[in-house]
Structures are given as C-alpha cells and as structure tokens.
Amino acid sequence: MRVDSAQRRTLVTGGAGFLGSHLCELLLAEGHDVLCVDNFSTGARRNVEHLLGHPRFELMSHDVTAPLHVEVDRIYNLACPASPVQYQRDPVQTTKTCVLGALHMLDLAQRERARILQASTSEVYGDPGLHPQPESYWGNVNPVGMRSCYDEGKRCAESLFFDYHRQHRVDIRVARIFNTYGPRMHPQDGRVVSNFIVQALRGEPLTIYGKGLQTRSFCFVDDMVAGLHRFMEAAPGGTGPVNIGNPQEFTVRDLAQLVIELTGSSSKLAFAPLPRDDPVQRRPEVSMAEQMFDWQPHVSLAEGLRRTIAHLDGLLSIDGSPQVAATSG
Template identity: 70%
Template sequence: MNIAISTSTQTQRRSILVTGGAGFLGSHLCDRLIAQGHDVLCVDNYFTGHKKNIEHLIGHPRFEVLRHDVTFPLYVEVDQIYNLASPASPIHYQHDPVQTTKTIVHGAINMLGLAKRLRCRIFQASTSEVYGDAIVHPQVEGYWGNVNPTGPRSCYDEGKRCAETLFFDYHRRHGLDIKVARIFNTYGPRMHPDDGRVVSNFIVQALKGEPITIYGDGSQTRSFCYVDDLIDGFIRLMDTPDGVTGPVNLGNPVEFTMRQLAELTIEMCGSRSALTFLPLPQDDPRQRRPDITLAQQMLGWQPTIALREGLRHTIAYFDRLLSGQEVNA
C-alpha cells in the first residue's frame, strides 16, 4: 500500500528533540531538520558524539544543545522526539557493555516517558542487528532474528530488541504514537575514524597506505546506505500518519562482500594498500541485506546514492580530516 505523506506535516514548524544529536547520524538529522525550518534541541553526552559535528549549528537561532545522559530523565517541552542515543559500533558498545544496555533500555524508557507526558510522536532508531546472524536472507521485518543473548555483541543487539519491545508496549498500553526504523549499515561524512566500522576502517587504512584489515575470508556481505538517503527515510517515516508504527527496514539493498568493498576503496583512494586477513569476530553476521519493500510501499522511499558516489564524498571527508583541514560536511 502507498501512504500519502501530508505536505502540511512536512512544512509545519515544530520543536524537535534529537537524542544522540552530536553523533554521526544525529548531526545529519539536526542539519536536515534545521533546513526544514524546525526548532531543534540536540541532546548528547559526547560518549561517541562530537561537538565538532554540530559546531556549525552553534549560534543558529533555531538550534539548542544540551549535554545530558539519557539514562537519566529529561524534562523539556517538545513536539516530536527522535531517539538516536546509543553507541553503534562494536568498539564503542563493547567498551562498556553494561552502560550500553543501560543507555539503550533506560534511554528508551526515559524518552518514552517524556513522550507519554507530552503526548507527542517518538521515533526509535533501531538496528538491523536485531536480526542477529540472520538465516533468512534478505531480512524482512517479520523475521524474528537469530541473536545470541549472551555473546559480546548482546549488549547492543538485545538492548535494541528490548527497546523495540518497550516502544510497542507503550504504543499498545498508552496509545503512544511511535515510529520504529531498523537501520542497516550506513556511511558518510562525520563517521568517527576510529569507530571500527568497515567503511571508515577501510578508508582510513587506504589513505594512510596501511594494510586493509579484513575479518574472515572477505566473503561476508553488507549493504551500505549513504547517510543522506537514510536521513530522508527517517523523516519520511516520522511524517507518516498516526498508526503507522513500523518497524521499517531502512538501508540499501545492494549487497557487497567485504573484499569487494576493500578493493573498491583502494581503487578510489589511489592507494597501494595490501589486504590482510584476521579471524572473524564472534557472532559477526555472515550476510546482511535489507528487504525494503515495506519502505518503498509505505514511504515511497529507496536509496538513490550508489556506493561509488557515496564513497567519493566520504573519502574526501576523511582526506581533509586526516590532513588537519576543517571539516563540516
């Protein structure tokens, strides 16, 4: 089915809270919301977010930033909430797994409590990791997943699954207007150079002329969505009518092996880096590709930026970053 997104909904000025707003995705979302004419309250504790991601917005009359940890309640007045607060890369979320679970679960409880008090719409940034090491391929929203509840990735995977549970329980119990997006691998400017994600890893290693580190034999697959496409999906989902809850997969359905990505990165960076292979981490998914039929039908959304084009922008960003130039991409 096709659901029309109201033009008036898109243009009406709102006060919008973005938790994790100084992070990779959150800062791009703040940019887009400001560009649409909204008032944005960016909340972040800067564990993985960075002030440099939002410094170009400081002083803007419709932008406000608040240092706050979402594991504690927040008392503000807003019209909508985007809950993005969470470490998202294995290096960061495994650094303090207990705190990761607290951030995801307590953060969800606190933001849902705020939305309940305000009777406002709330968006949850969930993840493809709820599918675990999927045995259904590509992954559809109705698939319940294959997740290890006791492994080193469980703090993030199970935390996000619990957050989805909370969102739907608040929806059923309190009639809360929720929107849940399952985000697949996303890349672009403002990724942290040391976050351990494959795109940033490969680019930084290639630009430095270091060996490209591939875990496993390089045959495992991922699908890579450029950040601008993903943010468009966020806003389209948030602008759907009441009752459209998701979860909705948001990601690029074009699948690449890790070896293909490494070779393309070396080519585009003009690098002479060699490939080096290390053991595959525990519970690392062997394949990952979203079925985006639901997003196409409900949101009229699909990615438009091909991997080569997105990598060009991302490589340019990291090239400036590594050379010490100012970056506000």
C-alpha cells in the same frame, strides 16, 4: 502539542553523533526548532558546531539514562554507541542507554503527547538465517555474546516502544537501520567503511576478517536521514518496525577493492580471524519503506565513498593518523 510543522520543536537524542548531526541539519532545513541532546560519549561537538549560531538550534548536554523534562512535539531517539568497538567498550552502559534511554524518552513522549521514533538496528536480526531480512523475521541473536549488550538492548527497546503504544497509546515509529556511512564518521569507530578508508589513506594493508565473503549493504547518510524523516512524518498508524537501508549487497572484499581504487592507494589486503558472532549476511528487504512512505536510496556506493573519503582525508590531515580498531561490521 503543536501541529504546525513550521513551529514544531523536535528533539534529537544523540544529535551530535554521525547520524544525528545530519538529521539535525535536515530538520532545520525543514523548518523545525531542533533540540540536540548528547552526552558526547561518542558524539562530537565539532559535528554540530556549524549549527550553534542557528536561531532554531539548541544544544544540550544530557545523558538519556536520566529522565529529561522538555517541551517537544517530535522525538528521534538516536542516543547509543553504534559500532562494536564503541558499544563493547562499556557494555553495561550500552545496555542502560538502550533500555533506560528508550524508557525515559517514551515517558517524555507520553507526557508531551509527542510522536517518537526509535533508531533501532539491523543487529536485532543477529546472524540471520533468512536472507534478505524482512521485518517479519524474528532474528538469530546470541543473548550472552560480546555483541548482546547492543543487540538485545535494542530488541528490548523495541519491546518497550510497542508496549507503550499498546498500553499508553504513544504514537511510535520503529526504524531498523542498516549499515550507514558518510561524512562525520569517526576514523576510529571501528566500522568497516571507516577502517578501510583510513587504512587505504595511510597506505597500510586493509584488514579483512575471515575470507571477506561476508556481505553488507551500505546506505549513504543522506539517504538514511531522508528515510527516517519520511517515516516520522508518514500518515498516523504506521508504527513499523520498518527496515531502512540500501538493498544493494557487496562482499567485504568487494568493498575493500573499491576503496583502494577510489583512494588510489597501493594498499594490499590482509586477512585475520573472523570475530565471534559476526553476521555472515546482511541485506534489508525495503519494500515496506517504499510502500509506506515512498522511500528508496539514491546515492551509489562509489559516490558515497568518494564523499566519505574526502571527509576522512581532511580529518587525518588535521588529527594525524589514528590507529584503526578491529571489527568487520
């Protein structure tokens, strides 16, 4: 295993996705050789096209449900559909990606003696009975619900990571990612931020599920990838799990009103029944991230939304006006 950070070869699975493509950019800026792996089921080649000519960037088409044999020093395991619309489209494949993907990347990390970070999720907390959610909370997850392919798949992946750490001494990091948004979100991914922005830009009613009083915490993508990178490079021994997200809490209705204001839209609010197992509250306790690797988010919701609106507005002008999928999270 190489130890010089300037020569480090880093694998990012799901690297052509929304979050992964931003992480690839950051790693290149930090001097890493980056191997971006994606099967393009939800990722998009256009997210990384601007990196293809970079001398330290390589793009590989591969599905992590199959083993991978490459030489690397760092592994960020981000491969998995992350929005309810995407992961519920093929729930069996979602579970395979979570579990087999984790297993194969851990095997690779063991062989290469590489440090590996798992992109886990706040969904491991389910519909939480404790607020805000600290890492010590075990969660309230429906194991047989519509969201369980993702929720339980990620929980099983965490279990595998810690078993490999205890049994095989694999150097792991487990990050629990809370709601993240920003440029390169897909307009049809069904997440609440992209839903609202697309609807506002089209002048359509913004669809709110339930009364819109459920809360979310929104972390801008630049802050998120900075947190993941800091966690990965923190001193050995800090396995986590660690929450990474913005602790500022907003109701879904507050978010809708802010999107309307920032887009200058004439859109109104429309209300629909709340989907099953939709969390009522979601807010991270982030003191562990602050203490372990001196991280906290800096981009305000208004500033992050302005940058996301500009991106989605550009996509809509090119691709037309897509139908918006239904989800509230």
